[in-house]
Structure formats: structure tokens, C-alpha cells
Amino acid sequence: MDRRKKDGIANFFIYASAGITVFLLVFIILFIVIKGLPGITIDFLTRNYEDKTTYVNIQLNKGEGGIGEDGYLPVLGAYITVNEQKGIALTKIDKDSPVKEAVDGLGEVYALKNKDTLTKIEDTAIDSYEKVKDSMTQEEYLKNIAEIFSEYAGQSVKIKVVRPGGGIVPMVVTTFYMIVLSLLIAAPVSILAAIYLNEYAVKGKLLNIIHFAIKNLAGIPSIIYGLFGSLFFVQILKMQYSLLSGAMTISIILLPTIITTTEETLKTIPNTYRESSLGLGATKLQTITKVILPSAVPGILVAVLLSVGRIVGESAALLLTAGTVAQIPKALFGNSASGATLTIKAYTLMKEENDLTTACAIGIILLIIIIGINISSKLITKKLLQKKGA
């Protein structure tokens, strides 16, 4: 074969491979976006995941009962409408509506919002319209309910309110907690370890063994760490499925990566910095804290940012240590400390509820986070390098 032909074939494979990669990336992103976009609503972004039921006391307005044509209920100072599954839903609330001063069982203000559903007034349950739709129109149904309210005009009533969920707020918060906690544990440990390995450890067999161990730790699939975490943190240390069990497990996963990246960065710092500093009579510790670490900041920051990506994307290890409950963890460990991150929730939505739209909507959020991380790590590197070379 002559050289031109060989070049041609090689070029073809190079371009074809690059093309396939780009195509796959675009295809996957488009798939996620098209499937998930309908799921991204204000409610999705701002609401709790589970419906929340609360009993509240409301001081109803005095005066006229009845209901307006448009569904306006004067004693509530709000518009109501039929809710599909149960009761009535608030659609528009007056500025001075008494529902804004609703008080829950603990005496805290629990201001009602649009879409909150009222299902019980004192002891009278509000049947769903579905149940009675054969015997009356929606207008009649709403009128009946308005009459119940009228009886209590001017009085304080106890109302059962269901606030619909369907949002990702708990998962966002859990993910955020997980990031902060994992980094708080992993970053200092790994940075100190990297400093030890690069600045203090004597080159030789022991150091080689440590490096070998770190390389291999980085290659272990995260499910193995998950199994270890679920046995050690969850069971033996009795932390249960919890934020802390998850964060500890993830920290172990992050150690090798942050150590390696930090070490690489420390290696790129010219030895003359160390020599000059020591030559001026600085101690080793002074040299490290005043010259070496400041110069290593860009590299360390990038390592930390990439770790954020890793935490956000982790599934197997967290499934086994932090659980799948869609709630904001209320403690670090123990039985109310469990919480699902966005990724875990996307997984359980597909696996257990077959809800592709919501899973993909979460996928979009994850994509945005990851792209954001990559862009900021680029910017940080660029900015700090510029500053250094200025």
C-alpha cells in the first residue's frame, strides 16, 4: 500500500471516531433534554417531593358566604377550584387573605399557597368531586363547599391541607449537604496526605508501595466502597442510612483522586521555590504554608471541583449508605438522617416508578451542574494561571 492510501485510511478512522463520539454526546444530551424538558416546571424546582399534610387553624373572614361565579370564596379570601383526586385547591389568594395567617398545630404560621388542597373542614371531610360527579355539576359542588365554609364565617376553623409535592428541593438540598460534608472530610485529609507524600516522605520502597495502593484504590468500582460503607458505617458504627455514612464512604472514594491531583500539582511547583525559601532560613513548614500551598491552590481547586462532579454523579455507593428517601436529612446520622441525592432519585424514579420524564428532568439538572463545574474549573485554572504569569 502506498503512503497516501495509508494516510487516507488512517484519517478516515480518526475522523469517524471523532464523529461518533460527538454524535453520541449530542444524541444523549438531546434525548435527555427532550424527554425531561416537559418535567421542568416551577413546581418541580421549588417543591418538596412528597405531598405534605398539615392541620391548620384559619380565622375565616366575617360577612357574606356563598361563592362567586369565578370561584371566589369571600370567607377564605381566595379562589378555589375542584381538585382531581381530592377536595378543593386554592388557585389565587388575596393579599390580605386569612389563609396567609394559617397556624399549624405547633402554633407556627403556615401560610397556604396556590395549589394547596383543602380536604377537611373541622370534622367534615371534603369529598372529591369524582365521587359525586353523577349527582351534581362542578358549580353545585363548589357551592356546597362554600356553604360549609359560610357556617364558620368569622370563626377559627381547623382545616386539613395537603400541599402537593412533585419537586426536587429535598434532593437538591441533600446533594448540596453531601458535597459539603464529603469535601470537608476528604479535602483536608487528602491535601495533607499529598503534602506528606510529596514534601516529606523519603523516596524509596515504602513510598512506591503507597503510590501503588493509591492507584489501585482509585480503580476500585464504587459499589465495593458502597458495600464496605454499608457494612462498616451503616451497620457496625450504627450510623444507619445517613448523610454521614454516605459522606464518609464518598470521602474514601475521593481520597485517591484528590491526593493524586494535589501531588501532581505539588510536583509542578519549581524546586527553586523550596530552595529559595529554605535558603532564606524558613522552616519546612513555613515553606509549605507560605510558598508551596499558595502556588498549588489552582490545582487543588480543580481537584476539589472535579470531586464535586464525582459526588453529584455517584450512585452505587450512596444507594447503599445514604438511602433513597426523598427528604432533607434532619441529622448527620441516625434514623432521620437518610436522604437521596438527585442521581439516586433519578435512579429510583426509573427503577421503581418508571417515571422517565421526571428522571430525565433530574438528568437535565445534573447536566447543568456538571457543565457548570467543568466551566468553572476551566475559568479558575485560566484565571489563576494568568495571575501567576502576569
Place this chain on the structure above:
Amino acid sequence: MSLQKKCKFQVNDLNLFYGNFQALKNINMDIHENEITAFIGPSGCGKSTFLKTINRMNDLIDGVIIEGTIKMDGVDIYSDIDVIKLRKKVGMVFQQPNPFPMSIYDNVAYGPRVHGIKKKAQLDEIVEESLKRAAVWDEVKDRLKKNALSVSGGQQQRVCIARALAVEPDVILMDEPTSALDPISTMKIEDLALELKNKYTIIIVTHNMQQASRISDRTAFFLTGDMIEYGETEQIFNNPKEKKTEDYITGRFG
């Protein structure tokens, strides 16, 4: 021509090994106070290695073995003085200008700060005084807060000299301090060295024989770890005793 000056360093039977490799062989010499002593010799002959034994920079390298003694003002620097104290007294300037990636001010203030000086006024004074002594004050006085890497190479090197002067050393070691600089910057550094020797003892490694003959009082010629000849610069360059020295300075090798 020279009045016999006080002896600053006495080097006795110095041998240095990097593992199995002997980089310095049985060096004996006296280095005099308030003089410029030049080390010359071809690449790899051990000039830098020897220079670094004087402020114990070789301590940082794994596997270095040092035999013999070096005394500074009669005190053995390897056994009778704390290494931090030694390095405070013996400053060093490197081949490549290597300011820290921080402002000019912070570079010069670095040494005093690590030795515990915190007062702003005192630091200001030290920084100004050091930069003036390093003959670079006028060029950088409006840019003290700028990154030291933003000034020219020659200025960076003088900032590095100022940084070394700021801890008030007695001795300044210079390892080919002008080899990365243009001729004008080189001249400025040479003038500076001549100025500084009134107050400090200067030991300079140089590749450039004209430089050695221009500025130094004494010259030592090294070859593969041996000190071949050591004497007054005039004598070494005009009337070398050793054949090897003559070959080297007349450019027959190296």
C-alpha cells in the same frame, strides 16, 4: 596587591558523595571576608555542589554523604550551628531569577517575616533598604505591589538579591547569577557585586571567565570534583601554575 583579609570560611578535606558518585574530592581552601571569590570550571565539575555545601542546601537531597569540615568564623557549620541560623547568615542567589509568585514587596519581606518580623513600618524599611542595596529600588519603587514575575529578568534577579539581603546575611552565594540575563543586566549585577563586597562576603559560581576576572579577588578552578588551583584572580588568569588551569582559561576545553 591584597591585604590579607580575615578568613570567613575554612574548608578542610571536604568530600561529597551523591550515593556512590563522588562529586567533590578532598577540597581544602580558605575563603576570605569582604572579598569576591569565584568558582570556575566546566559544567558538571561540582561548582554548584560545593556552593550548596556552604549553606547546607545539599541536606535536602536524599542520599548525600558529606565528609570533612567547613568552618564559618571558626564554627563547624555541620555540627555546631543550627541550619536555620546558618542559612539566615548565608544567603543564596540562583541561576534562574526565581522570585516567588507574589508581589515584589512580599518577596523581599518574605525572609524577615519568616523570622518573625511583623510590624508594617519595620518591614517597609527593610524592603526599601534591601531594594536600594540591590540597586533596583528606583526601577521598582512604584510597582512594589505588582507580581515580581512581571518585571524584567535582570530586575527579577536583583529583587532576588534584595530578598537575600533582607535577612541581613554575612555571606551571599551566587550560582551563575547572570547566565540567564542580557549583557546590560549582567553589568548591573556585576557592579552590584563589587558594591556589596564592602559589606558582605561573596562567593560566585560563573561560567564566564571574563566575569570572574572582572569582579573576583580570588578564583578557584574545579575539574571533575577536584579543586585544581586556587589563588588570587590576577595570578590564576595571568600566571596559572597548573597546566589544566591554563588550558581551561585559554579556552582549550570546557
